[in-house]
Every structure is written in structure tokens, then in C-alpha cells.
Amino acid sequence: MTTSQQRGQQAENWACEYLQAQGFQVLSRNYRLRGGELDLIGRDADYLVFVEVRYRSSEKFGGAVHSISLAKQQRIIRTAQHYLLRYPVDLPCRFDVIAINQAQQITWIKNAFEI
Template identity: 35%
Template sequence: MKTVKDDLGRKGEKLAAALCRERGLSVLELNHRTPFGEIDIIARDGDVLVFIEVKTRTGNVYGAPFEAVTRRKQQKIRSVALNYMKRLRTEVPVRFDVISVSMQGGKPFLEYIQDAFEV
């Protein structure tokens, strides 16, 4: 059963994917799942493979959305990224970005954080 939180997350991911395209990135995959976890968006920025975590919130009571990307979450994202690259048998430069989506008064505010964390 889908929850309001799931719907909010999907809406945030759609907005984030559109922002990626506006910034010139080629979106390769959405919601890439593995036994290690999930990456919201996998994109290409020139020759760089970009793994993007999207965090969506309706307010900042619990902090800004990007603050939810903890060290533990970063490690999961790294594991999924390494699995993805091994599966493709590719060694290209990678980058880890975060898109923070805040829904305030029904309007989305997006913040793109490039190089949010390192491998």
C-alpha cells in the first residue's frame, strides 16, 4: 500500500530528475535497486557517472532534507554504485550528488548539491 510519504518521495524524485535534465545531465536510471540498497538517480554529466540521492521533506522541523543523507546512507550509496560499476565493467570518474526538495506551501524548492560526498 502506497503511503503519503511514498507519494511525496516519488514527486520529489520526478522534480529532481527534471532538474538534472535542465542542468544538462543525461538521466540513465531512476530508482536503481540492488541487494545492497537503492540509488534514486543515476545520470551522466559528460564523461562522469553521477549517483544522486534525492531527499524530500514537507518542512524543516527535522532539518533540511539533505541532512538526512547520513554517513551510513552514504556508505549504502557507495556500495550500490560500486555494484553498478562492476556489473557494467566500467571504470569512469564518478560523483555523488544530493538533491534536496522542500515542499513549502505546496511549492517545491530544490537545492542541487554537487560533490556532496566522496568515494
């Protein structure tokens, strides 16, 4: 039996492999602050992208795609702002979501939410 943390790590591994196969350059994984975490940070063409990876074994309550609350979005945005203060870049930024279901189907939602 796997723990939810192990499932989350496996989902991030799948997301990394998928994104890299699409030409995405992964720059960082699991950037953490006390108030939040960025699962993946990378470059997609001319964008710096902050990626939230969501895995759900069930489609109840909307599945992985709909599991990111407004509060979670705000934590991701605050953490991204901290990252940009620490590592300034001259690129436009966006927030993407990788949603993975139990059948390991991956949905990449570009620009899933904004500041």
C-alpha cells in the same frame, strides 16, 4: 492524502526534470539491491553521477540536505560499487544530492560525499 512513497516518487520526478533542464542525462532510475538503492544515475559532462533525492516537508533537524546519515552514504556507495561492477564505465564518478523542500525549491549539491 499522499503516502511517503508517493511523495518520494514525485520528488524524484521533480529532480529528473530539473537535472535534465540543466543538461544532465538520466541513464537509470531506482537501481535497487537488497542492501540499497540509487535514486538516479546519470551523466553530467564527463562524470557518471549517482544522485540521492531527498524531500523534506520541514526544515526541522536540518531539512533534506542534512538527512543523509553516514550509514545511508555507505549503502549508496556499496550500491554504486555493485552498479559499476555490473556496468563498467571509463568515467570518473561522483555522488550528488538533490534536496527538495515543501515549497518545491531544489538544491543540487554536487560531490556531496565521497568514498
